[in-house]
Amino acid sequence: MATYLITGIAGFIGSALARAVLAQGDQVRGIDNLSTGKRENIGEIEDRIDFQEADLLELDAVQRACEGVDYVLHQAAIPSVPRSIKNPVESNRANVDATVNVLVAARDAKVKRVVYAASSSAYGDTSTLPKHEDMPPNPISPYAVAKLASEYYMTSFYRCYGLETVSLRYFNIFGPRQDPGSPYSGVLAKFISQMLRGETPTILGDGKQSRDFTYIDNAVAANLLACKAPANQAAGRVFNVATGKRFDLNETASLLKKLTGYSGEVKYGAERAGDVKHSLADLTRSEKFLGYRPQIAFEEGLRRTVEWYKDQRTAPNVSRDAVEVSAG
Numbered sequence: 001m002a003t004y005l006i007t008g009i010a011g012f013i014g015s016a017l018a019r020a021v022l023a024q025g026d027q028v029r030g031i032d033n034l035s036t037g038k039r040e041n042i043g044e045i046e047d048r049i050d051f052q053e054a055d056l057l058e059l060d061a062v063q064r065a066c067e068g069v070d071y072v073l074h075q076a077a078i079p080s081v082p083r084s085i086k087n088p089v090e091s092n093r094a095n096v097d098a099t100v101n102v103l104v105a106a107r108d109a110k111v112k113r114v115v116y117a118a119s120s121s122a123y124g125d126t127s128t129l130p131k132h133e134d135m136p137p138n139p140i141s142p143y144a145v146a147k148l149a150s151e152y153y154m155t156s157f158y159r160c161y162g163l164e165t166v167s168l169r170y171f172n173i174f175g176p177r178q179d180p181g182s183p184y185s186g187v188l189a190k191f192i193s194q195m196l197r198g199e200t201p202t203i204l205g206d207g208k209q210s211r212d213f214t215y216i217d218n219a220v221a222a223n224l225l226a227c228k229a230p231a232n233q234a235a236g237r238v239f240n241v242a243t244g245k246r247f248d249l250n251e252t253a254s255l256l257k258k259l260t261g262y263s264g265e266v267k268y269g270a271e272r273a274g275d276v277k278h279s280l281a282d283l284t285r286s287e288k289f290l291g292y293r294p295q296i297a298f299e300e301g302l303r304r305t306v307e308w309y310k311d312q313r314t315a316p317n318v319s320r321d322a323v324e325v326s327a328g
Contacts, residue, residue, distance in 0.1 A: 003027040004227075005069040005111075007056060007102060008076030009049070010037030012178045013117065013219060017073050020220045022048055031056065031065045036078065041177050056098035059105065066102075066109035071227045074102050075117045077147070084143035085273060095146035096153070103157045103165075113164040115226045116154050118238060119147040120171045120212070125276040129246075132282035133169070133238050140276070151238055158236035166226040166234050168219075171242035171281050175216030175301060176308035188213065188302070191253065192309050195262035205271040207250035210278045212242040215301025218294045225290045233289040242281030243294040255299065259306040 004021045008014040009030025014037065018028050022045060029050040030042065042051065054061035056076055066072065077095050078084070084091035099116070106114050123131045124138030139145045154165035174186055180193035194201045222241040226234060247255075253266050286292040296304070 001026055002070040003029060003068060005029045005031065005065055005072045007031050007072070007074045007098075008037055009051065010034055010039055010041050011075060012041070012175070013173060013216065014073075014075040015041035015177060016175070016216050016220050017075065017223055018042060018045060018049060020224060024224070029065060029069065031062070032076065036179075038179065056101055057093060059101045062101045062105040063108065066105040066111060069106075069109060070112050072102060072106050072111055072114040073117075073223055073227075074099065074114055077117065079119070079143070081121070081141045081143045081275065082272065084141055084146065088142035091142050091146050095143065096149050099150040099153055103153060103163065107157060107161050107163045111163070113166065113227055113235070114154065114157075115223050116150060116165060116167045118151050118154075118167040118169045119144065120169045120240070120242070120279050120281065121276070122148040122151065122169060123276070123279070129278060130244070130280040130282040131240065133240060133285050141273075155236045155238075164231055164235040166229070166236075167238040168222055168226060168241045169238060169281075170219060171212040171214050171240065171279055173214050173216055173219045173241075175305050178216075178305075180309075187211075187249065188252070188256075188305065191256050192260060192306055195256055195260040195264075196306075196309060198262065198264065200264055200267055201253070202267040202269050203249050203253065204269050204275070205249075207253070207266075207268065208248050209275065210246040210248040210280070211252075212244065212246045212280050213252070213298050213301070214242045214294070215296040215298070215304070217296050217301075218243065221295065222286070222290065222292050225292050229290050237285075237289070239286045239290055239292070240281040240283055241286065241292070242283065243298055244281055244283045245298060246278065246280040247298060252302075255302055256306070259303060 010032040033055040121144035157163045174188040178189040180189040
């Protein structure tokens with residue numbers, strides 16, 4: 001039986017990973033400062049995990065969390081382009097300094113492997129599609145720079161210290177438990193909640209920007225595969241995690257209107273600084289070296305997500321402000 005440390009365990013992706021690790025019969029330890037995560041995300045499993053409320057910027061706390069751990073799934077971050085533009089120092093501390101602490105603690109605890117939640121925002125607004133891992137990175141926001149810097153830290157710790165690391169570049173992960181009430185939530189969580197309440201969602205730009213939206217179960221599967229892939233194929237490397245298909249926001253809004261029963265209109269606002277126009281992943285490397293293949297298509301993921309939000313009778317109020325469409 002292996003022990004997994006999940007950083008950001010009370011978040012959307014972290015809590016999904018915790019359930020999956022428990023389901024495969026392994027032990028879970030989690031660390032979260034609850035600044036963006038919600039304790040209710042792990043409420044029904046908290047008695048089955050070792051949860052430690054602490055900040056990753058506290059090295060001593062991270063070192064304690066890494067003791068006796070086999071794998072670290074590093075998900076904790078402040079995943080927001082506009083927030084990073086507003087406060088780049090905060091973004092760097094949460095997304096880079098905290099990552100260095102995780103790596104130092106994992107190295108010292110002789111953890112087998114660290115799997116890092118990287119971001120497709122590293123590719124920037126390049127016209128080449130699909131995006132493949134050998135493309136030169138071109139980050140256009142402080143958030144993207146921070147996520148890319150942490151990728152480089154991952155690789156450097158493998159090369160310098162022999163700590164096995166794998167970076168997974170997420171492409172717009174969505175699904176149940178994504179917080180629609182946050183001003184920095186993904187576009188789908190906000191659209192779904194707003195439409196279910198009969199509120200008018202706002203697209204920033206003309207709606208022709210496209211994303212490789214990726215259902216949460218695919219990201220979970222990629223993390224578990226990345227833990228066990230042979231070191232000579234995976235360690236020190238970067239892999240895309242996506243579906244390999246893209247939908248623009250106008251198409252997405254139309255699909256959601258059918259699924260939610262929303263009959264209103266969609267408003268349009270000004271484009272936002274730091275956004276990329278299009279994202280689409282090349283999955284060749286992930287398929288070859290991790291054995292990753294997306295199991296849940298976008299449309300099915302949307303259906304499952306809408307059904308989950310419908311079941312949440314006490315869902316938090318959603319801002320009427322325009323939504324964020326980050327690159328990953």
